[in-house]
Amino acid sequence: MDMSWDDFRKFIFPHGQRRPGGLLGHAITLVTAGICLLTLYWGFVISPGPYVICFLHLTVLIPIIFLLYPARPTDEPDSHMPTTMDWLLAIVSFLVLGWGLLSADRFETRIPYSGEIRTTDMIAGILAILCVFEATRRTVGLVIVVVGLLFIGYALTGPYWPSVFAHRGSTVVDLVESIYLLQTGMVNFIVVIAATFVFTFITFGVFLQVSGGIRIFTDLAMGIAGHRKGGPAKVAIVSSAMMGTLSGSTISNVVTTGALTIPMMKKSGFKPHEAAAIETCASVGGALTPPMMGAGVLIMSEFTNIPLITLLGFSILPAILYYVSLYSYVDLKSRKAGMKGLSRDQLPRVRDVLRHDGHIFVPIVVLVVLLLLEYTPYLASSACVVSSLLISFFRASTRIGPRKLLVALEGASRATMGITPIATCAAIIYAVIAITGLLVKVTSVILALSGGSILLAVIFIALMSYVLGMGLPVSAAYVLIAALGAPALADLGLPIIAAHMIIFWFSQDSTITPPICMTAIVAARMAGAPPMKTGFQSMLIGKALYLVPLVFAFGNLLDDSMPEMVFDFAVMCGFFLLMPRVTEGYHTRYLTLPERVLLAVAGGLLFWAALGPMATGVYYAAGGLALTLLCHKMITAGRPVSSEARS
Structure with missing residues (x-):
């Protein structure tokens, strides 16, 4: 191993986390390695029910998040041990989430919205929600917490919204029950996924x-x-x-x-x-x-x-x-x-x-x-x-000896800490969407505004992805937009796989699209470049994120017919090969304006060929190919164009 042991651990452990030494460091290593081994073991046997899986996962990882993540991102994570407030939040979160774990059998067998809710359940539920929000703020930032609070506010103020979004309103008791006691919230499928095979994939x-x-x-x-x-x-x-x-x-x-x-x-x-x-x-x-x-x-x-x-x-x-x-x-x-x-x-x-x-x-x-x-x-x-x-x-x-194995197990749990609070926040938002009927309302609005047009609906989904995706991690953005937008696309006749793949691809653009472009900002810092300039350049380079979803909607990339899939793939490859020549104005030399226009038309024909059945697409593809060959002949036969003379 070329790097020192401390450098190796620093390399494996996520950036921004503390790496405490002494008794606390050993305790965190043992606990995180233990929960990782238990999660792997459950993959081979019949695992316990969702209540035990989710509450155990949260009871272990949320308190450790408070010990490893500083309250302010400006803090140097290696420079100090957890503060008194960190310890207090860790203890409170352990107690309130541990209460859910101890009550798992009772929660699972009670009758929803009519079974007994103890005062302890209410107190633990409210504190658990607050602890999850604070853990999320520390790990990924404030944006998703604000979104979660807005959704909770929407649930509590239902009658005061405009008629299309109005609902009868939810009481605090019903809301806490839905989020904490039932499988619509912290125990729903999103958290189960995070606590099981997302954990093992990580x-x-x-x-x-x-x-x-x-x-x-x-x-x-x-x-x-x-x-x-x-x-x-x-x-x-x-x-x-x-x-x-x-x-x-x-x-x-x-x-x-x-x-x-x-x-x-x-x-x-x-x-x-x-x-x-x-x-x-x-x-x-x-x-x-x-x-x-x-x-x-x-x-x-x-x-x-x-x-x-x-x-x-x-x-x-x-x-x-x-x-x-x-x-x-x-x-x-x-x-x-x-x-x-x-x-x-x-x-x-x-x-x-x-x-x-x-x-x-x-x-x-x-x-x-x-x-x-x-x-x-x-x-x-x-x-x-x-x-x-x-x-x-x-x-x-490549050998993973005992010391490396322990680091790997701890590193996996530490990496999962970046997913756990996000998934739980997304589950809380999903619970609000379910109990308020917001899903049906948003679907109706999209259908009404689109007028039955799939193109307009896809554009609305793209705009929704951009706005809601600002500052949200990709997985949270996908969950939120899929819950709200996928049913509308399905109602318009798109296959369910196409609807979700469109949203999945659109949700990626939140990391590169200004003004909040998390991945672009990180890369800009590493390169010493302006973040916004990097973001806009990323939009130009990553144009496939915006264009391939249109092929999902109108083409055959997700079709069961292999010839149709291969045809769309081939013409889109041609389109992406031509587009840089249009935007950069260069092929083997600088291009004149007519040459750029000709290549743009050729690329447009190839793109259009992918937006329909192959039977008609071949004609557009043939036209695009013919124009490309004509332009290539013009370029090779013409004189070189200097950078000053190019259009």
């Missing part, structure tokens, strides 16, 4: 990291793309695509791969905001890339009752399209600036990397095979954790 990713997965993926990316023009940017794209198999987290991808690729991109000639934007968009793709696409796709599987392996299968071609879009932009930008690749002598060889470290990919194969055999995602991901541990012993460089 553990799988951490185990791959501990066994050297980041180094191996980076070496592979360097070997594949490092020698090409603009090599460092292409390394960022390839490595971030592979990093999606580790975490499915955009910010995590930026922090890990960006630490290497952003300085390399700047050194090769990219401007700081361009380097940050390329890394941002490449990292966003990690959450779209199977087999690990973050918590969102796991929640989608439960929302839609579609097997996870089916969703992963339908996500392959769209994910490739996304990276084709990024790669074509970077390639053209590199050629335009005359950038060079890295020397092959300085780069690892792909064959050597695979021969020496290729065994770490075996657990990923195990995951796919188990899902294809229709085992549950919970069991499949738990089995992958075990297989990643066993397979690590094939080489000394």
